[in-house]
Amino acid sequence: MSAYEQWIAFLTIMRKEVRRYLRIWTQTLLPSAITMSLYFLIFGTLIGKRIGTMGGVSYMEFVVPGLIMMAIITNSYANVVGSFFGAKFNNSIEELLVSPTPNYVIVLGYAAGGVSRGILVSIIVTSVALFFTKLDIHSWFVVVSVVGLTSIAFSLCGLINAVFANTFDDVNIVPTFVLTPLTYLGGVFYSLDLLPDFWAGISQINPLVYVVNAFRFGVLGVSDVDITVSFTMLIGLTLISFAYAMHLLRAGSRLRT
Numbered sequence: 001m002s003a004y005e006q007w008i009a010f011l012t013i014m015r016k017e018v019r020r021y022l023r024i025w026t027q028t029l030l031p032s033a034i035t036m037s038l039y040f041l042i043f044g045t046l047i048g049k050r051i052g053t054m055g056g057v058s059y060m061e062f063v064v065p066g067l068i069m070m071a072i073i074t075n076s077y078a079n080v081v082g083s084f085f086g087a088k089f090n091n092s093i094e095e096l097l098v099s100p101t102p103n104y105v106i107v108l109g110y111a112a113g114g115v116s117r118g119i120l121v122s123i124i125v126t127s128v129a130l131f132f133t134k135l136d137i138h139s140w141f142v143v144v145s146v147v148g149l150t151s152i153a154f155s156l157c158g159l160i161n162a163v164f165a166n167t168f169d170d171v172n173i174v175p176t177f178v179l180t181p182l183t184y185l186g187g188v189f190y191s192l193d194l195l196p197d198f199w200a201g202i203s204q205i206n207p208l209v210y211v212v213n214a215f216r217f218g219v220l221g222v223s224d225v226d227i228t229v230s231f232t233m234l235i236g237l238t239l240i241s242f243a244y245a246m247h248l249l250r251a252g253s254r255l256r257t
Helices: 003-023 030-051 059-089 092-098 103-129 140-164 168-184 197-203 207-220 227-251
Strands: none
Touching: 003 059, 003 103, 030 059, 030 103, 059 092, 059 103, 059 140, 059 168, 059 207, 092 103, 103 140, 103 227, 140 168, 140 207, 140 227, 168 207, 207 227
């Protein structure tokens, strides 16, 4: 395929993904706004007044970046894992794999759909957060970079999950038993300074600690982890996920009947 044809293929896959989640926006976009509003109200406004400050800022300001990241991770991941597994379940992914479309175009097309949903949800959740607190962005470069890299990384992770899933129940195993615990233990609601040294060290194994703290640094200018280390971990996760997704599509053992 020529470069132009590859570009058209990429846009076609991405457009299909975007239309899919926009068509059912009450199931894909609205729940995040409602759920995060409850988090802001309960953890930020009600409980936050009793806690006071965390990491040198008000507790409400402290939790907002983590909750925005939670929404981005969840939606980017869910969009690709659901869509790609649906294509795999219906055997339509085989038609795409036997077409002249390069594997990297397929991976990037599906990932772009997840990224667009993650970014759209981040805008929605941020807009909701502004009703509860004021956000003064410390570094727009860091904010945009972290949102983009996080959306890409977890979109790719969703694709990997979809390749290994054999049933619709398998699609929910990783988000329920891996992604959700890692998110809640990733410093969304607390600073690592509150943990004993042993548990603070254990927490540094969690990749979401670096994601949350990098975004918190971009928004507030505070972080429990060095920003350079956070970016290194995030870029590494993105590259490894892309390489493994490419390997799975190239092997095709779980995709072709």
